[in-house]
Amino acid sequence: MLEDVTKNIYATVEHTGSLDETIKHLVSELKVPVPLARMFRTSFPDELEKLIEKVEYVEKDVLTPVPSDHLAVSGKDVDLQVWVAQGTRRLPQRIVIDYKNAPERPQFRADFSEWNVSANAAAGPFDFTPGSDMRKVQLLVPAMGSGSEQKGESQ
Numbered sequence: 001m002l003e004d005v006t007k008n009i010y011a012t013v014e015h016t017g018s019l020d021e022t023i024k025h026l027v028s029e030l031k032v033p034v035p036l037a038r039m040f041r042t043s044f045p046d047e048l049e050k051l052i053e054k055v056e057y058v059e060k061d062v063l064t065p066v067p068s069d070h071l072a073v074s075g076k077d078v079d080l081q082v083w084v085a086q087g088t089r090r091l092p093q094r095i096v097i098d099y100k101n102a103p104e105r106p107q108f109r110a111d112f113s114e115w116n117v118s119a120n121a122a123a124g125p126f127d128f129t130p131g132s133d134m135r136k137v138q139l140l141v142p143a144m145g146s147g148s149e150q151k152g153e154s155q
Contacts (some may be wrong), residue, residue: 002032002139003130010130011139030139035097035108051075060086064113068093077101091115 003010015025020041026032038044058070061083068083083094097108130136 003128003134008131008133009135009137010128011137012128013139036095036110064093066093089115091117 002012013030015022017025020043023034023037023041027034027037038047041047052073052075054074056072058072058081061068061070063070063083064085066085066087068085071082071084073080073082077100079098079100081094081096082092085091085093092112094112095110099106099108
């Protein structure tokens with residue numbers, strides 16, 4: 001299920017598999033950009049060590065009500081900045097990704113708050129119930145060779 005709340009539309013696609021398989025399906029087959037895709041995969045810790053070329057401590061920051069450590073991370077294809085909360089719950093507060101090899105060098109920013117690391121998801125399939133004012137649309141996948149397909153997986 002993909003939803004665009006600004007346009008009040010949604011599209012659905014049948015897919016069965018693990019979270020890793022679902023992310024791969026979204027990015028590789030449906031060409032849906034998922035900027036933090038790697039972060040949600042079970043292989044993320046191992047991949048991270050291979051992707052990082054350099055990490056620098058920038059400063060202690062008060063970006064949010066939680067004092068954070070600001071880090072600059074460099075890799076081959078992306079640079080990122082991450083603000084990690086200080087204290088016992090060292091969780092990301094913000095991530096900024098700079099796609100340094102992409103045309104026009106786009107950026108992605110995500111802010112995180114109210115972390116719940118002990119949440120339990122219901123067992124079974126994910127069921128989406130659209131709002132009564134939402135309209136279902138067909139999901140269009142870019143044709144191969146159109147120039148709009150992604151090369152590899154989103155960061």
